[in-house]
Amino acid sequence: MASSTKPIVICFIFFLSTLSSYVCARSSSAIPKPKAWPLQFHSILWMNYNGSLEMIDLWYDWSNGRNFNIIQSQLGKLLYDLEWNNGTSFFFTLDSNKECRTAQLEVGILRPNWLDGAKYLGQRHVDGFLCNVWEKADFIVYYEDVLTKRPVHWVFYTGRQAHVITFEVGAVLEDAKWQAPVYCFDKTNELEATVTASQGRVLDGFFEGPRQL
Ligand SMILES: *[C@@H]1O[C@H](CO)[C@@H](O)[C@H](O)[C@H]1NC(C)=O
Numbered sequence: 001m002a003s004s005t006k007p008i009v010i011c012f013i014f015f016l017s018t019l020s021s022y023v024c025a026r027s028s029s030a031i032p033k034p035k036a037w038p039l040q041f042h043s044i045l046w047m048n049y050n051g052s053l054e055m056i057d058l059w060y061d062w063s064n065g066r067n068f069n070i071i072q073s074q075l076g077k078l079l080y081d082l083e084w085n086n087g088t089s090f091f092f093t094l095d096s097n098k099e100c101r102t103a104q105l106e107v108g109i110l111r112p113n114w115l116d117g118a119k120y121l122g123q124r125h126v127d128g129f130l131c132n133v134w135e136k137a138d139f140i141v142y143y144e145d146v147l148t149k150r151p152v153h154w155v156f157y158t159g160r161q162a163h164v165i166t167f168e169v170g171a172v173l174e175d176a177k178w179q180a181p182v183y184c185f186d187k188t189n190e191l192e193a194t195v196t197a198s199q200g201r202v203l204d205g206f207f208e209g210p211r212q213l
């Protein structure tokens, strides 16, 4: 009896070990990675912070080291948030009030691969799209369309949500539009201290916090 069961047991152990190595190989290669951002794109975002709505025209331009958020709050202000890769940000309006505030962040704009190292949370439906979902540093949860790998949605730790409405890869805003107005360079308008934790939080190039003028 012992002599006849031995090959079966050996075969079974061999079967288990190949099965487990197959399963392990499958599961490690199956953990999806977020797609890096294109070097240049234009996106329209709808933002919802606890029912307070904004529409953002986002011009991401890594190639030229700049990022522009043109923020229209519902029936409210049109605010320009221009960020340079050297950490300088200008927040301004282009109306007769001539408001401008400058800020110096310790980091530049978001790197295209800023999602590297994010923790995979699995798949969920959001805004009607089946998405792969990642979390980065308790700061942001990011949803990417499974089929097209385009960003669909993200949520900051504050609860502020972005819904991606358009995503035009390669679109670039003309150079003249990147010029902050002269009143941003007034002597009286001193460069503000580095943005601190009390004003908001920064992850890579993301600043999440109040942006009032
Ligand atoms: C969200 O909005 C509601 C209603 O306006 C308000 O009562 C609540 O305090 C707000 N919550 C936050 C976190 O701002």
Ligand SMILES: *[C@@H]1O[C@H](CO)[C@@H](O)[C@H](O)[C@H]1NC(C)=O
Pocket (backbone or CB within 6 Å): 084, 086, 087, 088
């Ligand atoms: C960063 O670059 C912008 C655009 O060229 C410039 O206006 C700003 O003064 C620079 N900031 C610093 C700290 O060099």
